[in-house]
Amino acid sequence: MISTQTLVFWLLFLxxxxxxAAQVARRVQLIAAAPNTFSVENVPFRGKRFLxxxxxxxxxxRERPAAGLMHAFVFWGFVAFAGYTAxxxxxxxxxxxxxxxxxxxxxxxxxxxxxxxxLVGITFLLIRRAxxxxxxxxxxxxxxxxxxxxxxxxxxxxxxxxFVLPEGSSAAHVNWWTHALVILAFLALIPASKHFHLxxxxxxxxxxxxxxxxxxxxxxxxxxxxxxxVKDLGSKMVLDAxxxxxxxxxxxxxxxxxxxxxxxxxxxxxxxQDALLAGERDRKLGDVYTEKVLWQCTTCGxxxxxxxxxxxxxxxxxxxxxGLVSNGDAPAYLGSMYNNLERRxxxxxxxxxxxxxxxxxxxxxxxxxxxxxxxxxxxCAGSFDADFQKxxxxxxxxxxxxxxTFGVLAKERCNGDPAKRTGNEYMYQELxxxxxxxxxxxxxxxxxxxxxxxxxxxxxxYRKFGYDxxxxxxxxxxxxxxxxxxxxxDGDGAVTFHDPCYLGRxxxxxxxPRALIARFGGEIKEPVRNRDNPYCCGAGGGLLFADKExxxxxxxxxxxxxxxxxxxxxxxxxxCPFCSIMLKGAxxxxxxxxxxxxxxxxxxxxx
Amino acid sequence: xxxxxxxQRKGTLNRATWETVAAAQQLxxxxxxxxxxxxxxxxxxxxxxxxxxxxxxxxxxxxxxALEPYTPDGFTAALQDxxxxxxxxxxxxxxxxxxxxxxxxxxxxxxxxLLTDVTAIKNASxxxxxxxxxxxxxxxxxxxxxxxxxxxVTFQIGAYRVDQAAKDAxxxxxxxxxxxxxxxxxxxxPEPPFQQAKQAVDLSQAERIVSVGRGIxxxxxxxxxxxxxxxxxxxxxxxxxxxxxxxxxxxxxVGSSGQTVAPKxxxxxxxxxxxxxxxxMKGSNTVVAINKxxxxxxxxxxxxxxxxxxxxxxxxxxxxxxx
Numbered sequence: 001m002i003s004t005q006t007l008v009f010w011l012l013f014l015x016x017x018x019x020x021a022a023q024v025a026r027r028v029q030l031i032a033a034a035p036n037t038f039s040v041e042n043v044p045f046r047g048k049r050f051l052x053x054x055x056x057x058x059x060x061x062r063e064r065p066a067a068g069l070m071h072a073f074v075f076w077g078f079v080a081f082a083g084y085t086a087x088x089x090x091x092x093x094x095x096x097x098x099x100x101x102x103x104x105x106x107x108x109x110x111x112x113x114x115x116x117x118x119l120v121g122i123t124f125l126l127i128r129r130a131x132x133x134x135x136x137x138x139x140x141x142x143x144x145x146x147x148x149x150x151x152x153x154x155x156x157x158x159x160x161x162x163f164v165l166p167e168g169s170s171a172a173h174v175n176w177w178t179h180a181l182v183i184l185a186f187l188a189l190i191p192a193s194k195h196f197h198l199x200x201x202x203x204x205x206x207x208x209x210x211x212x213x214x215x216x217x218x219x220x221x222x223x224x225x226x227x228x229x230v231k232d233l234g235s236k237m238v239l240d241a242x243x244x245x246x247x248x249x250x251x252x253x254x255x256x257x258x259x260x261x262x263x264x265x266x267x268x269x270x271x272x273q274d275a276l277l278a279g280e281r282d283r284k285l286g287d288v289y290t291e292k293v294l295w296q297c298t299t300c301g302x303x304x305x306x307x308x309x310x311x312x313x314x315x316x317x318x319x320x321x322x323g324l325v326s327n328g329d330a331p332a333y334l335g336s337m338y339n340n341l342e343r344r345x346x347x348x349x350x351x352x353x354x355x356x357x358x359x360x361x362x363x364x365x366x367x368x369x370x371x372x373x374x375x376x377x378x379x380c381a382g383s384f385d386a387d388f389q390k391x392x393x394x395x396x397x398x399x400x401x402x403x404x405t406f407g408v409l410a411k412e413r414c415n416g417d418p419a420k421r422t423g424n425e426y427m428y429q430e431l432x433x434x435x436x437x438x439x440x441x442x443x444x445x446x447x448x449x450x451x452x453x454x455x456x457x458x459x460x461x462y463r464k465f466g467y468d469x470x471x472x473x474x475x476x477x478x479x480x481x482x483x484x485x486x487x488x489x490d491g492d493g494a495v496t497f498h499d500p501c502y503l504g505r506x507x508x509x510x511x512x513p514r515a516l517i518a519r520f521g522g523e524i525k526e527p528v529r530n531r532d533n534p535y536c537c538g539a540g541g542g543l544l545f546a547d548k549e550x551x552x553x554x555x556x557x558x559x560x561x562x563x564x565x566x567x568x569x570x571x572x573x574x575x576c577p578f579c580s581i582m583l584k585g586a587x588x589x590x591x592x593x594x595x596x597x598x599x600x601x602x603x604x605x606x607x
Numbered sequence: 608x609x610x611x612x613x614x615q616r617k618g619t620l621n622r623a624t625w626e627t628v629a630a631a632q633q634l635x636x637x638x639x640x641x642x643x644x645x646x647x648x649x650x651x652x653x654x655x656x657x658x659x660x661x662x663x664x665x666x667x668x669x670x671x672x673a674l675e676p677y678t679p680d681g682f683t684a685a686l687q688d689x690x691x692x693x694x695x696x697x698x699x700x701x702x703x704x705x706x707x708x709x710x711x712x713x714x715x716x717x718x719x720x721l722l723t724d725v726t727a728i729k730n731a732s733x734x735x736x737x738x739x740x741x742x743x744x745x746x747x748x749x750x751x752x753x754x755x756x757x758x759x760v761t762f763q764i765g766a767y768r769v770d771q772a773a774k775d776a777x778x779x780x781x782x783x784x785x786x787x788x789x790x791x792x793x794x795x796x797p798e799p800p801f802q803q804a805k806q807a808v809d810l811s812q813a814e815r816i817v818s819v820g821r822g823i824x825x826x827x828x829x830x831x832x833x834x835x836x837x838x839x840x841x842x843x844x845x846x847x848x849x850x851x852x853x854x855x856x857x858x859x860x861v862g863s864s865g866q867t868v869a870p871k872x873x874x875x876x877x878x879x880x881x882x883x884x885x886x887x888m889k890g891s892n893t894v895v896a897i898n899k900x901x902x903x904x905x906x907x908x909x910x911x912x913x914x915x916x917x918x919x920x921x922x923x924x925x926x927x928x929x930x
Contacts, residue, residue: 121733136863149647164662332863348863348886385882386904547847547864589881 006094009180016184023191027242029274037216037234037315045210053308055204060308060333063249067128074152078198080114081244081479083107084159085183092180100531112163115156132356135383136248140606144193151189154182161237162166162506168343197245197309204243205310207236212301212506213314217464218322218425222399226322226423230288233272233316236396238604240311241273249301250313253529255536256296263296263527265303265313272316284327294320295331298556299421299541300501318541321423333545334422341427345413346380347544351387352411355383359408359604360392367407367442374406375444377471379451381577387584388450388577391598395450400603402481406448409438415457422542428530432457436467450474450600452502452576460506473503475575475599479512485519485607495602498560498583499534513575513599520606525567535560547585561586565594575599608664609634610757612686613646615654616677623701623764628661629771631699634728637735640696643667643753647685647783649675652781653913660779666781667693674789678795679709681788686713688786696756702763705884714759721759722750724910734817739763765860808842814842815872818850818861818888822877822898822917828853832876835921838928844868847882862887876917897921 040046053059057075061068073366084107087098099106126149128134130141159181165172190196220222227233232242250265251257257264268289275288286294294317303313324330330338340349367375376395381388399406416431435458439447447469449455459471497513503509510531519523527594529535538556561583564572572594574580580596587594611631615922624644631642646654648670657667669689686709690698693854700706709723711878727738729749737760752758764884810816817836823829829849836843843859850860857930861868862884869890876897878884885908888894896909897917906912913920 142804270749348882350886350889381882384886386880386907387882482633489874544864544883581883584881585847585883588846588881591821591848 001093001277009092009094012181012184013089016188021192023188026277027191027196031235031238031242034231034233034235034238037236039209040207042093042210046122046206046208049208049210050206053310056203059310063253063306063367066543067125068123070124072133074125077121077156080111081155081159084111087174087179089183089404090174093202093254095341104210108162111159113142115159116145118510119153119156120328122149122156125149126153126536136249138246138248138253141450142194142246144189145195147188147195147329147434148186148195149420149566151186153181155186156180157345163387194246200243201245201309202240203210204239204431207239208312209359211460212305213299213318216313217429218584220426220429225326226324226425227316227319228323228327229281229285230272230275230283232285232319232323233276236312237272237316237319238276241269241276242317243309243537244269244311245309246270247308249306249313251303251309253533255300255556255559257299258535259538259556259559261296262290263293265317268293268316269311285516289320289427291324291329294324295546296300296539296543298501298536298538298543300536301482301505301532302501302536305505306533318423321424322425324545325423325425330422330424331546333547334424334542337418337422337542338424338427341414341419341424341431345431345471346384347414347418347448348380348384350384352383355412358383358389360420360594362396362401365407366410367444369443369445372405372444373441374404374446374448374477375442375449376406376408377415377449377451378412378456379410379449379454379572380578381451381581382449383412384580385577388580391600392450393576394598394604395478398481398600398607401607404481411438413464413535416461417453418542421455432462436462436465439469439557440567441468444469447471448474448477450598452500452507453578456502456506473507473509473512473575475503476509478600478603479516479519482516482603482607484518493521493523493561493595494525494567494569495571495573496525496527496564497530497536497573498564498575498579499532500574500579501534501540502534503575504530504532504534506586513573514528515598516603517573520603521551522571522602523571525569527563527567529563535563537576537579539582543580544581555586557582557586558589561590561592565590565592571595571600573597573599608693608695609638609640609642609644609697610665610690610693610697611644611698612698612706613644613654613658614701614705615646615651616647618650618653620654620657621701621703622769623762624658625661625772626764626767627699627701627762628658628663628788629767629769629773630725630728631697632662632771633767634697634699634735634772637728637730637786640780643693643695644779645669645686645689645693647671647674647682648677652797654689654782655746656778658779660774661779662773662775663779665779667784669784669786671788673790673793676795676797678797679707679712680793680795681790683708683713683716684788684792685786688788689784690717690757692784692786695927697759698757698759700759700761702761706761708761708909710759710761710896711897717757717872719757719759720752721750721761724763724765725760726831727749758776808856810842810844810859810866810868811860812840813834813844813868813870814844815874816841816844816861816868816870816876816888816891817874818844818846819855819876820878820884821848822879823849823854824877828918829854831918831921835874835925835928838925839872839874841870841872841874846878846881875905875909876921879903880908881924 047134057072091097091099158175161175248266254265271288299319344525416428454475456469537560538564610633613624613629614794627920635642643664645667652670655666659666680848720739725737725739731735734751736751738747741748761798823920844861845855847861849855850857871892873888873891873894894909895911896905897913898919901914
C-alpha cells in the first residue's frame with residue numbers, strides 16, 4: 001500500500017522532472033536540427049582538458065582566483081551531493097530506503113565540510129553578484145541568479161539541519177520536504193537559465209576543438225559558402241549558445257570591447273541563443289549580430305581561449321564573415337585588400353620585383369634542401385616592409401654567425417591569413433594551395449619565419465590541406481640557437497614585451513622571447529595582459545586595413561600602446577611585423593618618444 | 608569621314624570632347640579625311656554652336672526625346688543609325704565613363720572592334736597606328752585596325768590637350784540628322800544622377816605634394832610646410848599622426864587608410880615611412896625625403912634623400928625656389 005505522501009511526492013517528481021525534460025528536449029531538438037559539426041578527435045587531449053577545466057576548474061579559477069575558487073567549492077559540493085540526493089529521492093519515491101545503511105551514515109558526515117564550503121562559496125558569489133556587481137556580469141542584477149543562489153543555500157541549510165532536528169519530529173519532516181522541493185524547483189529553473197551550464201558545460205568542454213579558432217575549410221564542390229542564416233549554425237555552435245554561463249570573461253578580454261567598440265563576444269553567444277529559441281531559422285546573421293560588429297573582431301582569440309565552458313566564438317564570427325563575403329558584403333577597405341591579393345598576391349598591392357631586390361641585397365639564396373638547414377619564409381612584411389626587413393637582416397646575421405644555412409623560395413605569395421580571417425575563403429584556398437605546391441616542391445624539413453601569422457597559417461591551417469611541416473618562429477629558433485651565449489653585463493635595463501596573439505595565445509610560445517630578452521640583458525617590465533592572454537595590437541582579422549573605420553581614441557592599438565607605456569619601460573620589444581606597424585602608428589599618434597625594437601634586432605645588437 | 612562623338616550633359620559640353628576633336632584633327636591631317644562632330648541629346652543647339660568654333664567640316668545634331676536622360680540602349684540605337692547614315696570611317700570618342708558604358712555595346716552591335724584608351728596616333732610606315740598602353744602602362748602597343756570601316760577609337764583623358772584643338776574664325780556648318788529610336792526597346796530606367804559625398808580635397812590629381820609627418824613636431828610648424836607648398840605650387844598632405852592630431856584635416860591623409868596619390872614630385876618632410884604610408888604614395892614619380900633619422904624606411908624608396916634637420920633645410924629650399 002503506497003502512502004499518500006509517497007503518491008504526492010511521485011506526482012510532484014513527475015511534474016517537475018517533466019518540466020525539466022520538456023525544456024531540455026526543445027534545446028536538444030535545436031542542436032539535432034543543426035548541421036553536425038561535432039568531432040571528437042584527439043581524445044587524450046580532450047580528456048586532459050576535461051580534468052583540468054571541468055574537474056579541477058582551472059580555467060574558472062585562473063582569471064578570477066577568488067570568485068573562481070568559490071565557484072569550485074559550489075561545483076565540487078554539487079558533485080559530492082549527487083549520491084545523497086539520489087538516495088533521498090529513492091527513499092521519497094518509495095523505491096528503496098538506503099538512508100539507514102552505515103555507508104550512507106558515513107557519507108552524510110563526509111558531506112558536512114562540502115556543505116559548509118558550498119555555503120561559503122554561494123554567499124560570496126551572491127554578494128559579488130548583488131552588491132559588488134562587476135561589469136562582466138551585465139548591467140542588471142539577474143533576479144533568477146539570486147533565486148538560484150538562495151535555493152542552493154537553502155539546500156545546504158536543510159541538509160545541515162538534519163543533524164540538529166530530532167529524527168521523526170514534524171520539524172524534521174518539514175525540513176526533508178523543503179529540501180526535496182527545492183531540488184525539484186531547481187530542476188525546473190535550470191534549462192531556461194544560464195545555470196543550464198551545469199548540465200551542458202562538461203559536454204561542451206569535451207567537444208571544444210583542441211585547436212583555437214578551428215575553422216574547417218569550406219568545400220566549394222558542395223557549394224558551401226559559410227554561415228548566412230541562423231539555420232546554418234553548426235551543432236557545436238548551438239550547443240555553445242545554450243551552455244553560456246554569462247560570466248563575461250570573453251567580454252572583458254575582448255580588445256574591441258575594451259577599446260569601446262560595439263563587439264561583445266558574450267552578446268554574440270546570447271543573440272545566437274535568442275534567435276534559436278525564437279525559431280528565427282531564416283534570419284540573416286548579419287542582422288542577428290549586425291555587420292558592423294562582425295567586422296570589429298581582430299580574431300585574437302581571447303574570448304574563446306578564456307571561456308571556462310568550452311564555447312568557440314571564432315567559428316561563428318569568421319563563419320558569418322564568410323557568409324557576408326560570399327554575398328559581396330565586405331567593407332570597402334577589405335575590397336581593396338582583396339584586389340591587392342588577387343592582382344599582386346600580397347596585401348600591399350606591390351610588385352614582387354621589390355621582394356626580388358631585397359632577396360638580392362640581403363644575399364639570400366634560393367632554398368635547396370641538400371644545401372640548406374632551413375627555409376626562411378619572408379611573408380608580406382618581409383618581402384615589402386622596409387622597416388621589418390631591417391629585423392630580418394638581423395635574423396640573417398644571427399643565423400650566419402651561428403653557422404645555420406638557409407634559403408628562401410624563388411617566389412612567394414601571401415599565406416592567405418588576411419583572407420581567411422576575414423572570411424574570403426575562396427581567396428585563402430587559392431593562395432594556400434598554390435603556396436603548398438611550391439613548398440612541396442622545395443621540400444623543406446623546417447620553415448623559419450619572423451611572422452607569427454605565417455607560423456599559424458602555414459604551420460597549422462595548411463594541415464587541413466594535408467600539408468604538414470614544422471614552422472618555427474624566429475624567437476623560438478634563435479632562443480635554441482643562442483643558449484650558450486652569455487648575457488652582456490651592460491644590459492640596457494627596462495624593456496617591455498608585447499606578446500603577439502598569434503605567437504603567445506595561438507602558439508603558446510611565451511617563454512622563448514622572454515628568455516632571449518633576459519639572456520641579452522633586458523629586464524622585462526610585464527604589461528597587463530601578457531603571455532598567453534595578450535591584448536591585441538588591433539591588426540588581426542583584416543583590421544590592419546580598417547584604420548579609417550576606427551575613430552581616433554577608440555583604436556585598439558592606442559589602448560595597447562598605453563598599457564605598454566604604463567609599464568614605465570621606454571623600449572617596447574615586438575615579435576610580429578603587424579604588431580610593430582600598429583603600435584608604432586599609435587606611438588606616432590600619441591607623440592610619445594617610446595622606442596620600438598624587433599626581438600631579432602634586439603638580439604643581434606647584443607650578440 | 609572622321610566622326611567625333613561629343614559628350615554633353617544638360618547643355619554643358621564635356622571638355623574631353625575638345626581633346627578628341629584635337630585627336631580627330633591630327634588623324635585628318637594624316638588621312639586627308641574631313642572631320643565631323645556629332646552631338647546627341649535634347650536641346651543640343653547651344654552645345655552644337657559651341658562646337659562649331661572648331662576647325663571641322665560640320666557639326667551634326669541628333670535630337671530625340673528618347674536621348675534624355677542618357678541610357679546606353681538609347682545612345683546605341685541613335686549612334687548606330689547615325690554612324691551608318693554618315694558612313695563614317697572612324698568613330699572617335701573621349702574615354703569617359705559614359706563612353707565606357709555604351710561604346711563597347713555600339714561597336715559590338717556593328718560587329719566592329721573597339722580600340723580603347725588610346726594615347727596617340729602615328730603613321731607607322733604608311734599605316735595609321737593607334738598607340739595604347741598595355742599591362743598597366745608597362746608596355747605600349749601600336750594597333751593598326753583591320754577590316755572594313757568604321758573603326759571605333761576612344762582617347763585617354765589628357766592624352767591630347769584641349770588647346771590643341773584648332774578653331775576657325777568662321778563657324779562650321781551645323782545640320783540636324785534624324786534617327787529612329789524604338790523607345791520601347793530601351794530597357795534602362797535611369798534614376799536621377801547623384802554624387803557621393805565628394806572629398807573636399809582630391810590629392811590624386813595633384814602634380815606636386817608636400818607631405819608632413821611626425822618630424823614636424825608642432826602644429827605651429829605646419830606653416831613652414833605650407834610655405835614650401837605655396838612656393839612649389841604644391842598641395843599639402845600628411846601621414847596619419849598629423850591628421851589624428853587634427854593639425855591637418857583627415858582628407859589630406861596619404862596612405863592605405865587615406866588617399867592614394869601619384870604626383871610628379873612627392874616631398875616627404877619628417878615622414879618615417881611606415882608601409883601603410885608608403886603604399887599610398889608608391890606611384891609618385893620622384894620622391895624627395897627629408898628626415899633626421901638615416902635609418903628611416905622612407906629612404907628605401909626615396910629618389911633623393913636628405914638626412915638632416917628639416918627646420919634648416921626647408922627654409923633653404925623655399926629661399927632657393929623663390930630666388
